[in-house]
Amino acid sequence: MGVSIDDVAARAQVSTATVSRALRDLPRVRASTRAKVMAVAAELGYVPSPSATGLATGRTKTVGVLVPFVDRWYFGHAIEGIDQVLRENGYNLLLFSLGGYVHGRQRSFTETMVRNQIDALVVLSLGLTPEELSQLQRTEIPLISVGGPVEGCLGVHIDDDAAATAATLHLVGLGHRKIGHLRGGTEGEYNFKVPALRNLAFERAMAAAGLDVRPEWSVPGDFTVTEGVRAAEKIFDAPGDAPTAVFCGSDEMALGLMFVARRRGIRIPEDLSVIGIDDHDFSAPAGLTTIAQKPLEHGRTATEMLLAELRGKPAAIQDRVQPFELVIRESTAPPQR
Known part of the structure; x- marks a missing residue:
């Protein structure tokens, strides 16, 4: 029986996803870890198979979008922007809806919902608990927020x-x-x-x-x-x-x-x-x-950033703050004396 990706992962003491990402020269793998994986793979004579490389981020051609609602104006326009860029680049969109804000209740979103299903995740107008963020980071997929700042996550939003x-x-x-x-x-x-x-x-x-x-x-x-x-x-x-x-x-x-x-x-x-x-x-x-x-542009910008990272470009290091504009119409005027 030949050497498997699990054998390389066990010897290098990393996950199988890390092995596959390192061998495919994908981002979010430290240089020292990449070098260690390459050395172990060479030592064991491991040759990646198509099914093994599919374990890494990048195999599904699908990006997930995590939303609290799907029926509100900002969310709908942002999702449309995300979907536009994904379709232009041959990707699919997978929607994870939480059915509203939880207001202190435990919610069901976990890393098992996204592992091996998506290449990257957009978090739309929703923060993540430290535990949720830790779980997502363990999946080693690129992550970005849209619509508001999220601690521990790059974002695209207005000030x-x-x-x-x-x-x-x-x-x-x-x-x-x-x-x-x-x-x-x-x-x-x-x-x-x-x-x-x-x-x-x-x-x-x-x-x-x-x-x-x-x-x-x-x-x-x-x-x-x-x-x-x-x-x-x-x-x-x-x-x-x-x-x-x-x-x-x-x-x-x-x-x-x-x-x-x-x-x-x-x-x-x-x-x-x-x-x-x-x-x-x-x-x-x-x-x-x-x-x-312009939430549609927010969605497009965030998705372009994610796809660039999936192609191997360095991840952005700071939030992308978007412009806003005061539009004066008929509903405001000086108070009557």
């Missing part, structure tokens, strides 16, 4: 702090002093840092302008139109005076707020200015002022 600051300062610059905040409500979720980044940026910008954050005007939503409606009703039903402007952490929440305002006879922008983040497909028809980002 959420700067984006939220720009939105807030737009309202302040128009002369608004009574500004509400329809904020992302998942800041307590370990796995998603974007809401907390935007919330803190709003609070800092308000403090820098000498303005108070009114608790009754700061209501959590969940980045959907439905939650925007619910949160807007709480803001409008709060006792006392009303805000003259509201910064919403996403366009979908802003659209929900606009629906409620118009039902109640609150004129936009005469009585209330509204700004969001995203540039959702419905934002231009609704006249919504927003901080525009």
Whole structure:
């Protein structure tokens, strides 16, 4: 019986995937490990077979995408960008959906779900626990995040702090002093840092302008139109005076707020200015002022980075921060005297 890849792995004290990656000169193998594997393979007279080389990353021509949701605007556009680049390069896409954020519950995603199934993984608007990150690193596949920073993982995203600051300062610059905040409500979720980044940026910008954050005007939503409606009703039903402007952490929440305002006879922008983040497909028809980002391009950029690494180019060493733009439409104006 001939020498197998398992024999080489056992002698070199590494995994079979590492042996195959080292022999194929693929990335994510230390030079010392590669040299050791090559020496052991030569010593044992190991000749890789097609089935053995298939154990390494690069055999499946498939890239996985891990998402908390598949039915929301940012996710859909980012997935489309990822899929475009994969199809252009002869790769397939394998979707892993978690069915939402877990909010402290144990979730089912493990390394066994991806091992030997995909060549690389895109993590979309979702953080990873230290254990999940460790498991994925053991698979030795390239890994990148899209939509927000993930500790321990390269990412492609906008500067959420700067984006939220720009939105807030737009309202302040128009002369608004009574500004509400329809904020992302998942800041307590370990796995998603974007809401907390935007919330803190709003609070800092308000403090820098000498303005108070009114608790009754700061209501959590969940980045959907439905939650925007619910949160807007709480803001409008709060006792006392009303805000003259509201910064919403996403366009979908802003659209929900606009629906409620118009039902109640609150004129936009005469009585209330509204700004969001995203540039959702419905934002231009609704006249919504927003901080525009391009998730399709985020997905394309991240996938191009992954495929370059799979081809043997050095992995990127820092996040790829994407541009954003303040798009002024009809939903913001100076407050009426």
